[in-house]
Amino acid sequence: MAASPAVFAQEATDEPVIEVTGRVLKTEMSGFAVAFPAPGWVDDENGSVLDQSRSKVTEIRPGLTSLVFHKKDENTAFWSELMAVLAVHVPGYTAGQQFKRMADPLAASCMPGQIDLSWIVPLPGSDREALVGMCGAYNLQARQTQACIGGIVVAVSLEAEEGVVTVYNEWCTPSYDVKNPDKWPVSRAEIENRARMMQSLTRFEVLPE
16 A cells, blocks of 8 residues: 555546555545545555546536546446445534435335445444445336345444535345355455454544634
8 A cells, every 4th residue: 555645546627636655545625534445346456546547526516526437448338346435525424314314215216125224333432333235136217326136234323513424335136035144245354354444444624704
């Protein structure tokens, strides 16, 4: 990994640059300075995060910005795994509201009996739970995005008076039985490890106006 900050290659050039220091990425979005872990697919033996990932920044509307990462040989239309950051600069908006806005569409687009929503407890001294959303088989007619057969989402949301920053990892998977952990396409250990990385490394603060 790069030992000093570097500019992350981006698909959008009119957005803040992203700095990489080790496995921590930093950027500014929607009036927040945000730090978060590098994508989970990054392998130290295959070069830096710059060599293995691409990103796209989108200002959805004032105060709402998304930053999406995917593997270098994939894109935002066809991907196997992605990581994203969502910054919502709306005073009074809460992490609970953001979790609900992620969980409800996931449940609505999943086939009956193939949805599981759970929580990974906070690290000691923290209140940051991680939401784990698992869908063993999507209702593809209800999906408006890439037609993944199944999927897994892990998300951590941090809140302040000024708004919320959410970091999440999503896997596009084959169909699987959510009730049989031995057959999950992503192991429980990998899911938990990714959640712990997001819980421990994600930070944000409000930039001065």
